[in-house]
Amino acid sequence: MPQVIAGDGTKIWMLRDRRSQFLRWGAWLVGTLLFLWCWQRISSATEWFFVLGAPEVAADIGSRAMPPRWSYMEKLWGPLWDTLNIATLGTVFALIMAVPVAFLAARNTTPSTLFIRPLALLIIVSTRSINSLIWALLLVAIIGPGIFAGMVAIAIRSVGFCAKLLYEAIEEIDTRQVEAITATGASRWQIMAYGIVPQIMPAFAGIAVFRWDINIRESTVLGLVGAGGIGLQLKGSLDTLAWPQVTLIIIVIFGTVILSEWVSARVRGAVI
């Protein structure tokens, strides 16, 4: 706040008064100290010998990784197809689960604000805050390695995300349209189908494609914990130190991600 204070009989303009200035300095000091302490912890947990040698190691790996082994590509089409399936089917099943959760979580459609809404919000928060790789790790331990575990992991992880965005869209709908349908004597389900669903359809399509794009990215690494897809090939190549294959796989992942981002941007542009 601009403030005028008296000093030696003259009035000086200052941006902040003394108190808030001290508070700011204090906050910066605490923040800096916290950062330095954290840095010191990292530094003491680091073998600086390795870090100093890092440029040579990087150059060494780089020289061994080049050129990429293009002939390995024929073994990658299968895993790439699996990766695509994990992401797509995962998104489909996530959306199927997310729709009811979103309707239960939205303030204007939930049957009970007291009991059911907190439960739906709990589902949203807990599935959203755990990374898909952790879900995959868990599901591989429970239902065994393979594409199925990856798909279920992606599906569970996406439920919270999709349901959150969807219930926000439901809460923002135009109530007049809903009232108009209600006034015709429509039943609860008819109100849902003709009053609410058409309004959230564009948001739904946008969310679906957006999440599909994210899921493509995430499914490329699920194989690292044994949940199928191209990550499995990446892990195999890393474990056998086959760096030219690693380069090729990273290039393929890079290309896939850029392609999926392009598709998602095009579809969202067409929908909205």
Add this chain to the structure above:
Amino acid sequence: MSATPAHDLLSAKVGQPWKKPPLIRRAWLRWILLIGGLVYFVLAMASMEVNWMRVWEGLDRGRQFVLAFTDPDFTSRATDIREGLIESAIMTVTSTVVGIALSIPVALGAARNIAPLPIYLFCRGIVALSRALNEIIVAILLVAIFGFGPMAGFLTLSFATIGFMAKLLAEDIEDLDRSQAEAVRATGARWSQWINYGVQPQVMPRLIGLSMYRLDINFRESAVLGLVGAGGIGATLNTAFDRYEFDTAAAILIIIIAVVMALEYLSGIIRARVQ
């Protein structure tokens, strides 16, 4: 007055029962999408080999895991959990600070209304590279280069932060109010003064909001980096799963969810205050 085409269209509809308009208006596109989707779905399902016996056997373990949430074990591996959490928190704080500090110049360079074309392309290249590479893959490479430990995790998260922050901040800078920036420039301000007084105050609320959001994301990500040896609570979690110690794993997951919820709540308050 002759009837307009629209009027003809309307009078043709009068008396007809109402039909819900289709989501996609072009019929051929609708059918192609529907049939293509069904064919894909069948093909994808067919190529997925599910060992239902294994799934059935695993369901028992799944039940154990769900039950473990009712009785999480915080105590028997308390030291491991504490160490892992502290390491995750440290990686989160340092990488967020360093990442944001580095992302500001990149964001300035990636804003078309501030940077000349060569710098713009270079900075956009950094942003694209950082966003397209998954954190886990970067972490694997950095662990190979820098060795195991939080250093690799810190570098990974910083790198990811640059792409995320720089992209969103650059978009905000491109949307800024030109008149304010021009007014500062008209006083004869130097370039640094122009940035500091014309641009910075306009993007500051967004920068603070994004920083809080990124802090939240970095904590979540730091929980998985341990899986590939880059330090943090992920390593503890991985060990717990490998030993089928579901009660300890449940405890760690509960802690992660609690921290993420707390951070989200905090960032909500801070964002509401600055905006």
